[in-house]
Amino acid sequence: MIKKSAADIDDDQSLDPMSISELNARIDKSESDFENGNYKTTSELLQKYN
Numbered sequence: 001m002i003k004k005s006a007a008d009i010d011d012d013q014s015l016d017p018m019s020i021s022e023l024n025a026r027i028d029k030s031e032s033d034f035e036n037g038n039y040k041t042t043s044e045l046l047q048k049y050n
Contacts, residue, residue, distance in 0.1 A: 018026075033039055
């Protein structure tokens with residue numbers, strides 16, 4: 001696996017601010033996902049990326 005440097009990531013992406021309604025929609029979806037068990041534990045993430 002090749003890791004990108006911070007400089008490469010900055011060049012690859014253009015970030016735009018999120019509107020309040022977009023932020024609220026993301027929060028609502030995250031809360032719904034959590035309530036429905038659609039999430040990964042820290043241990044699962046560490047297994048995937050280590």
